[in-house]
Amino acid sequence: MFTDLITLRETEPEDIRLLLDTAQSFKEILDRSVKKVPTLRGRQVVTLFYEASTRTRVSFENAAKIMSADTTSVAAATSSVQKGESLLDTVRNLRAMRIDCLVMRHPQSGSAHLVAQALDIPVVNAGDGMHEHPTQALLDMLTIRQHKGKLEALTVAIVGDIMHSRVARSNLWGLTKMGAKVRFVGPATLLPRDVQRLPVEVYTDLRRGLEGADVVMALRLQQERMERGLLPSLREYSQRWGINARALEVTKPDCIVMHPGPMNRGVEIADDVADGGRSVILEQVTNGVAVRMAVLYHLLGGEAAA
Amino acid sequence: MRTIFRRAHVCDPSQGVDKVADVVVDEGKVLAIVEDSTPYDVGGCEVIDCSGLVLTPGLIDLHVHLREPGYEYKEDVQSGTEAAVVGGFSAVCCMPNTDPPLDEPAVIRGLLKRAEAVGLARVYPIAAITKGLQPEGLAEMAALKEAGAVAVTDDAYPLQLAEVLRRGMEYAAQLGLTVMTHCEDKSLTRDACMNEGLTATIMGLRGMPPVAEEIQVARNCLMSLYTGCRLHILHVSTAGAVRIIRWAKEMGAPVTAETCPHYFALTDEACLGYNTNAKMNPPLRTQADCDAIIQGLLDGTIDAIATDHAPHASHEKAQEFALAPFGIVGLETAFALSYTELVSTGRMSLSQLVDKMSCQPAKVLALPGGTLAPGSPADIALFDLRRKWTVRASEFRSKSRNTPFEGWELQGKPVLTMVGGRVLYREGM
Ligand SMILES: [Zn+2]
Numbered sequence: 001m002f003t004d005l006i007t008l009r010e011t012e013p014e015d016i017r018l019l020l021d022t023a024q025s026f027k028e029i030l031d032r033s034v035k036k037v038p039t040l041r042g043r044q045v046v047t048l049f050y051e052a053s054t055r056t057r058v059s060f061e062n063a064a065k066i067m068s069a070d071t072t073s074v075a076a077a078t079s080s081v082q083k084g085e086s087l088l089d090t091v092r093n094l095r096a097m098r099i100d101c102l103v104m105r106h107p108q109s110g111s112a113h114l115v116a117q118a119l120d121i122p123v124v125n126a127g128d129g130m131h132e133h134p135t136q137a138l139l140d141m142l143t144i145r146q147h148k149g150k151l152e153a154l155t156v157a158i159v160g161d162i163m164h165s166r167v168a169r170s171n172l173w174g175l176t177k178m179g180a181k182v183r184f185v186g187p188a189t190l191l192p193r194d195v196q197r198l199p200v201e202v203y204t205d206l207r208r209g210l211e212g213a214d215v216v217m218a219l220r221l222q223q224e225r226m227e228r229g230l231l232p233s234l235r236e237y238s239q240r241w242g243i244n245a246r247a248l249e250v251t252k253p254d255c256i257v258m259h260p261g262p263m264n265r266g267v268e269i270a271d272d273v274a275d276g277g278r279s280v281i282l283e284q285v286t287n288g289v290a291v292r293m294a295v296l297y298h299l300l301g302g303e304a305a306a
Numbered sequence: 307m308r309t310i311f312r313r314a315h316v317c318d319p320s321q322g323v324d325k326v327a328d329v330v331v332d333e334g335k336v337l338a339i340v341e342d343s344t345p346y347d348v349g350g351c352e353v354i355d356c357s358g359l360v361l362t363p364g365l366i367d368l369h370v371h372l373r374e375p376g377y378e379y380k381e382d383v384q385s386g387t388e389a390a391v392v393g394g395f396s397a398v399c400c401m402p403n404t405d406p407p408l409d410e411p412a413v414i415r416g417l418l419k420r421a422e423a424v425g426l427a428r429v430y431p432i433a434a435i436t437k438g439l440q441p442e443g444l445a446e447m448a449a450l451k452e453a454g455a456v457a458v459t460d461d462a463y464p465l466q467l468a469e470v471l472r473r474g475m476e477y478a479a480q481l482g483l484t485v486m487t488h489c490e491d492k493s494l495t496r497d498a499c500m501n502e503g504l505t506a507t508i509m510g511l512r513g514m515p516p517v518a519e520e521i522q523v524a525r526n527c528l529m530s531l532y533t534g535c536r537l538h539i540l541h542v543s544t545a546g547a548v549r550i551i552r553w554a555k556e557m558g559a560p561v562t563a564e565t566c567p568h569y570f571a572l573t574d575e576a577c578l579g580y581n582t583n584a585k586m587n588p589p590l591r592t593q594a595d596c597d598a599i600i601q602g603l604l605d606g607t608i609d610a611i612a613t614d615h616a617p618h619a620s621h622e623k624a625q626e627f628a629l630a631p632f633g634i635v636g637l638e639t640a641f642a643l644s645y646t647e648l649v650s651t652g653r654m655s656l657s658q659l660v661d662k663m664s665c666q667p668a669k670v671l672a673l674p675g676g677t678l679a680p681g682s683p684a685d686i687a688l689f690d691l692r693r694k695w696t697v698r699a700s701e702f703r704s705k706s707r708n709t710p711f712e713g714w715e716l717q718g719k720p721v722l723t724m725v726g727g728r729v730l731y732r733e734g735m
Contacts, residue, residue: 009508086621086624086625087625087626088624088625106626108626108627108628108629109509109510109511109580109626109627109628110509110510110511110580110626110627110628111626113579113580114580114624114625114626114627128510129510129511129628130510130511130512131509131510131511132510166510169508169510192506192507193502193503193504193506193507193513193515194503194504194507195507197504198504198507198508
């Protein structure tokens with residue numbers, strides 16, 4: 001059994017299945033009028049975010065609170081790090097305050113790994129640089145499973161800025177471990193080197209990449225990619241790689257559309273698709289709470305608290 | 307005082323010597339290599355029994371960061387040259403990226419004074435090619451040479467403008483100074499922290515493409531051909547660079563090159579787990595690159611093995627991978643790593659290895675040493691090649707511990723180092 005959740009690449013398929021099953025059973029608690037169970041009473045969960053992300057932070061905190069854990073959120077600007085204190089010193093200080101679990105978001109790949117090695121409490125990676133974002137992938141997988149009844153043999157096309165996407169990386173490992181086929185689709189300048197050597201099919205052509213897909217996942221595109229010369233213009237991007245109704249014509253008829261949020265409407269995803277019948281984007285958000293409950297439960301509560 | 311090394315396996319590629327013999331040292335110089343040293347053994351000689359040991363010219367490292375002045379918490383002349391003699395090195399060339407940098411005669415003279423006071427391995431300063439290691443503006447190379455600099459380099463601050471390189475090479479050539487270059491097109495390595503490729507893609511780290519190194523290797527070789535200036539390419543890490551240097555040599559460019567043990571002993575997979583002790587620049591590459599590096603060493607394309615000994619304090623390496631500094635220590639593991647990877651695997655002969663670590667480095671910069679020819683300085687290393695040992699960074703003489711080889715079992719241990727006739731290191735014998 002795992003003691004931290006840092007990457008899906010290093011998480012066993014059984015553990016992924018367990019987390020998804022647990023999250024599925026926890027979902028029912030979210031529909032109650034009193035959303036509170038005593039499972040993690042007295043436990044202290046700290047969310048340490050070096051990057052702003054209201055959605056992910058609130059999702060983790062709500063998950064902890066529903067299970068009666070106490071939460072503290074630390075918004076550490078990266079500038080405070082530049083003032084001198086290293087990441088390791090910061091988290092060692094938090095640990096010295098006897099916290100029980102650390103959820104962290106950080107702009108550097110590998111930061112959660114570094115912290116997990118240094119601390120003797122569970123560490124949850126809530127996104128580290130361009131590396132992984134395991135709970136996002138788990139909630140994506142849960143959402144897909146709810147709609148398709150399975151993950152095996154599905155074709156999931158992940159479209160956009162693959163290079164910088166921790167969501168794409170975590171989904172790749174998670175989905176392929178559960179038997180799905182993954183495609184990466186995007187402009188060549190946003191595909192990382194040697195990506196074709198990963199267990200994935202790679203396309204620069206959107207139409208071919210979406211052909212026969214069961215799931216289309218659009219990724220967030222940042223303006224900054226243009227400034228760094230990776231793209232000629234957002235217009236050309238949206239015309240070539242934006243997910244709109246026409247692009248979806250080649251997918252399976254029951255194809256669902258996902259997005260990890262926040263969305264740039266009109267760039268990577270068209271309004272009518274984002275709000276349309278195939279969109280499961282808001283379900284992803286709900287599932288996020290359930291998945292994070294499952295993660296905290298297994299890391300902190302275990303069998304004894306069940 | 308006279309010292310006699312008795313019954314050593316003497317390996318001196320500079321004279322084609324590879325046999326069991328006695329080596330007689332007198333007044334700081336090699337006096338003779340003889341079958342029987344009895345006639346030399348008169349009046350209070352120190353006799354060192356070398357049965358079963360290999361005796362070579364002291365190793366010479368073309369690429370070391372001693373960190374003094376300015377970063378003595380990482381390393382200083384004392385600890386760095388101590389690490390050198392423990393590693394079998396009788397001489398080290400030190401790089402100019404100190405604070406202040408080695409760009410003024412007074413700094414060079416100060417460093418040489420320190421090295422003399424410490425009295426361990428010989429120290430040869432390499433001066434900056436530009437003032438303040440800035441993108442342009444030549445350093446006063448004539449005065450720097452007079453003060454004791456043996457070459458000039460841009461190491462760690464690779465010249466981006468071909469024009470500056472051209473003028474630097476023209477100016478250095480007239481003074482007979484070799485230009486050493488770290489080859490990296492910085493426009494291709496912005497914010498990058500390891501090799502670009504599958505491993506970086508999995509880890510979500512920005513990679514340095516091999517072509518960033520190769521572009522500058524090609525440019526610098528062409529400039530050497532054009533200006534006639536001797537060029538030494540520092541720490542070659544890619545297969546493409548090896549091919550370009552091979553071509554440049556065929557074209558008659560006065561080019562030499564070095565690599566480091568980690569570029570044939572490790573691949574970029576050593577970075578997995580965000581191991582900052584495997585973070586260096588140029589970065590660790592792929593197995594195909596390692597194989598090409600070894601081939602380059604064997605066919606003479608790569609002249610020398612250096613260490614790029616780059617000490618950093620533990621707290622500096624205990625950071626997020628992208629933020630940690632580049633570099634690993636190497637003086638105390640270089641010989642054993644090379645012996646283990648190249649000689650004990652049968653890819654290279656012992657004398658080829660000694661050539662790469664002693665004779666050729668001496669030739670590249672026309673330094674004393676690198677030979678046991680009678681009359682040459684008594685810079686000598688003794689190795690126990692049967693000895694297996696485990697790398698324990700905690701036992702390093704270097705002030706820093708940043709090695710990716712912790713726990714590796716290696717074969718071949720330096721057991722004695724002599725510099726100018728004085729035994730400065732002796733262990734287990
Ligand atoms: Zn360098």
